[in-house]
Amino acid sequence: MLDINKIRADFPILKQTVYNKPLIYLDNGATTQKPQVVIDKIIDCYTKINSNIHRGVHFLSEQATLEYENSRLLVKDFLNAASTAEIIFTRGTTEAINLVASSFSERYIKADDQIIVSAMEHHSNIVPWQIVCERKNAVLKVIPMNSSGELMTEKIAELINDKTKIIALTHISNALGTVNPIKNIIELAHAHNIPVLIDAAQSVQHLSIDVQDLDCDFLAFSGHKIYAETGIGILYGKEKWLNEMPPYQGGGDMIKTVSFEKSTWADLPLKFEAGTSNYIGAISLGEAIKYIKNVGINNIYEYEAELLSYATTLLQSIPELKIYGTAEHKASVISFNLKNIHQYDAGTLLDKLGIAVRTGTHCAEPVMQFFGITGTIRASLAFYNTKQEIDALYEGILRIKKKF
Numbered sequence: 001m002l003d004i005n006k007i008r009a010d011f012p013i014l015k016q017t018v019y020n021k022p023l024i025y026l027d028n029g030a031t032t033q034k035p036q037v038v039i040d041k042i043i044d045c046y047t048k049i050n051s052n053i054h055r056g057v058h059f060l061s062e063q064a065t066l067e068y069e070n071s072r073l074l075v076k077d078f079l080n081a082a083s084t085a086e087i088i089f090t091r092g093t094t095e096a097i098n099l100v101a102s103s104f105s106e107r108y109i110k111a112d113d114q115i116i117v118s119a120m121e122h123h124s125n126i127v128p129w130q131i132v133c134e135r136k137n138a139v140l141k142v143i144p145m146n147s148s149g150e151l152m153t154e155k156i157a158e159l160i161n162d163k164t165k166i167i168a169l170t171h172i173s174n175a176l177g178t179v180n181p182i183k184n185i186i187e188l189a190h191a192h193n194i195p196v197l198i199d200a201a202q203s204v205q206h207l208s209i210d211v212q213d214l215d216c217d218f219l220a221f222s223g224h225k226i227y228a229e230t231g232i233g234i235l236y237g238k239e240k241w242l243n244e245m246p247p248y249q250g251g252g253d254m255i256k257t258v259s260f261e262k263s264t265w266a267d268l269p270l271k272f273e274a275g276t277s278n279y280i281g282a283i284s285l286g287e288a289i290k291y292i293k294n295v296g297i298n299n300i301y302e303y304e305a306e307l308l309s310y311a312t313t314l315l316q317s318i319p320e321l322k323i324y325g326t327a328e329h330k331a332s333v334i335s336f337n338l339k340n341i342h343q344y345d346a347g348t349l350l351d352k353l354g355i356a357v358r359t360g361t362h363c364a365e366p367v368m369q370f371f372g373i374t375g376t377i378r379a380s381l382a383f384y385n386t387k388q389e390i391d392a393l394y395e396g397i398l399r400i401k402k403k404f
């Protein structure tokens with residue numbers, strides 16, 4: 001099991017006080033804090049090896065390139081991908097999904113084709129597909145969910161037909177915490193030869209992912225949500241698709257040869273990495289993955305599940321509190337509202353107690369529309385959170401209730 005005191009000591013920001021109160025950071029769904037080893041790695045890179053990658057024959061460039069490519073290897077192993085050719089560095093989940101939406105649709109989607117997403121997607125996994133639909137005259141279809149915030153998977157077969165070209169689906173809902181049965185859905189999709197993209201922005205930091213076992217065609221996540229820097233992310237894609245898809249952007253690094261008559265593309269994965277990438281961010285991601293491996297992703301999963309269950313029981317005991325997202329299989333997120341108290345007021349008052357939660361629509365407006373609400377208060381957990389912090393959230397909510 002986890003030594004929480006030791007883990008908390010690894011994250012310097014958690015030692016802070018805000019408004020003279022100990023910081024209680026429950027906004028991990030938005031972004032996670034960084035362990036000292038990741039911060040040190042970034043400083044180390046800038047003080048010792050900073051140099052543009054893949055371009056120089058000199059010592060620093062070689063060192064930076066080695067570290068960058070080593071990070072790719074760490075990500076490949078972390079996801080159990082078949083090859084580093086399948087691991088593309090992007091700016092984050094959003095760019096990874098946009099890459100697939102743009103490039104896959106260029107190659108495979110024509111007028112009247114259909115794309116399936118789900119009712120609980122983040123805007124990042126809706127809007128890129130809407131742009132495709134507008135450009136290609138294609139149709140967006142939506143897997144519905146029930147009032148517990150679970151996908152109605154029995155409806156998927158009805159949505160699929162000859163025109164379905166891709167299913168893009170979140171693994172864990174950032175607004176509700178629902179863990180979707182992606183393996184079953186991928187299996188069903190593949191029975192109809194339909195590829196599946198998994199948005200793993202909220203899952204890769206909480207549970208073990210094996211892309212070969214899942215057999216997903218694409219998977220996207222963000223470095224900053226998995227204890228690494230901002231501005232870096234991953235697109236995993238099966239080589240068979242990536243080889244067929246045209247480049248997403250043109251520029252340096254993604255070419256083999258360039259002439260005014262014709263240019264040719266670099267092999268995977270560089271074909272999709274145009275321009276100077278956030279190589280220090282990529283190196284920080286490798287370091288974060290090493291840190292997580294040390295702690296153990298299964299230990300993280302078990303500890304966070306216990307924390308979520310504790311928090312759910314405690315918050316549910318408050319009669320005026322309603323939880324949105326009561327799926328049987330959930331992870332790390334509790335979204336709720338307090339009767340007659342606007343979520344912004346509650347969030348602001350919690351903040352004054354040193355408790356950082358997120359309020360609003362969580363970039364999932366269709367989820368809010370489904371429940372007929374303007375937003376929620378969201379507490380999202382990480383493995384450095386404690387039961388004492390959950391107690392403080394509970395006490396804070398009781399104080400707010402009294403105030404109103």
Ligand code: PMP
Nearest residue numbers: 092093094122124174201202222
């Ligand atoms: N998908 C989900 C499920 C998310 O939670 C987020 C971030 N909130 C994103 C996509 C977008 O991630 P990013 O902003 O890091 O690209």
